[in-house]
Amino acid sequence: MVDVTLSSLNTVVIIENKIRAGAKQGGQLVRYYEEQKGRDRDRRVLAVYLAPRNVGTSEVADLRRELKGGDLAAHISWEKMLEFNAKGDSDEHLIESAFEEIRLVLNDHAKYLHEGDRGTIGEVADEAIELLRPVGVRLGRWTGRDFEEILTYGTPATVWLDAAFDAEDAQPWLPKDVRISEDTLRLTIRAQFRLSGWAAKDPQMRARWEMEFPDPEVTVGGLVYRRGPGSGWFKQQREMIGTPRELAANMATVGKALLEFLTERIEGAGLPS
Numbered sequence: 001m002v003d004v005t006l007s008s009l010n011t012v013v014i015i016e017n018k019i020r021a022g023a024k025q026g027g028q029l030v031r032y033y034e035e036q037k038g039r040d041r042d043r044r045v046l047a048v049y050l051a052p053r054n055v056g057t058s059e060v061a062d063l064r065r066e067l068k069g070g071d072l073a074a075h076i077s078w079e080k081m082l083e084f085n086a087k088g089d090s091d092e093h094l095i096e097s098a099f100e101e102i103r104l105v106l107n108d109h110a111k112y113l114h115e116g117d118r119g120t121i122g123e124v125a126d127e128a129i130e131l132l133r134p135v136g137v138r139l140g141r142w143t144g145r146d147f148e149e150i151l152t153y154g155t156p157a158t159v160w161l162d163a164a165f166d167a168e169d170a171q172p173w174l175p176k177d178v179r180i181s182e183d184t185l186r187l188t189i190r191a192q193f194r195l196s197g198w199a200a201k202d203p204q205m206r207a208r209w210e211m212e213f214p215d216p217e218v219t220v221g222g223l224v225y226r227r228g229p230g231s232g233w234f235k236q237q238r239e240m241i242g243t244p245r246e247l248a249a250n251m252a253t254v255g256k257a258l259l260e261f262l263t264e265r266i267e268g269a270g271l272p273s
Contacts, residue, residue: 002032011044012036016059018051019078019105025130029059029073030066037068047073050081052106055114078106112143117175120185122148124248125163131252135259145173147190150255156199156209157262161255163247164188164237183243190237191254193225193262205266212265221257 004015014032033047047063049056056075063073082103086095114122125148129139132150142149146167152159165187167173178185199205216227218234225234240250 002036007043010042011046012040013046013048015048015050016056018049018055019102025126026059027062029056029063033063033066033071033073044069045071047071049073049075050078051075052078053114078102082106112145113172113174114143117178117185118172120244121163121165121175121178121187124148124185124187124244124251125150127245127248128161128163128251128255131248132255132259135256137259137263146175150251152259155262156196156205156266157193158196159191159193159255159258159262161251161258162188162190163251164190180241184241185244185247186239186241187247188237188239189247189251189254190235191223191225191258192233192235193258194232194234208266220261221254223254223257 002014003017004013006013006015014036016029016032029047029049033045036045047060049060054075054077060073060075067073082099084095084099086092086099089095112118122143125141129141129150132139137155138153140151140153142151147162147164149163150161165178166176168176178187180186195206195209199209213227213234218225223236223238225236227234240247242250
């Protein structure tokens, strides 16, 4: 769904808001625009992509090729928005407080520059998460010093799926030795799973888990996952070389096999979302 919609008699403003660079979804702004035009062809549409730095400029560029009549599309950075002065506004303190929280989140993630090779690796994980949406499990994205990650939320089995790489030793921890050629990257596709914290507190769920996973190794989708001593995590990883699209497809294949396997083993009817 569109994050924010503003309407008047002859105009609709749709705003897509991103705080984290990794939350970008390809084609999202075009899809929202087309859905709005399908509902109401007569009103003018102003589409805004609000995100950190230059994240989403490609979304706006793609939409501009599809615009009709007097419709417009624009990119606005959160850095520019945070310069807004709310003085005199009746909700001044509320606005300043909200902006400060957003500033803290942006500053936390600014240490990882989603540009260059890091940006491309982020796009690999972004495309993989979109390929995994039909599985029906609630998924999110996270960025770490040397990985771009897809992770599950609210499921009995916690799954982490990473596009991992070697990183420099100092901020902003740029990826090292990942670029093989103009079109190909070298990444480690890493997957791991364990019983989630809340499920481990349920005696029946824990008993089901111990029954299903009595051994330190399990094979899923042709890959062997090994459980480390004392950690509870089953892990596997493989180094891969390919185009960003090939790497995303492989990452999604690994994730899909694992999520469907855990769905069958732990819930039968499906993991809760």
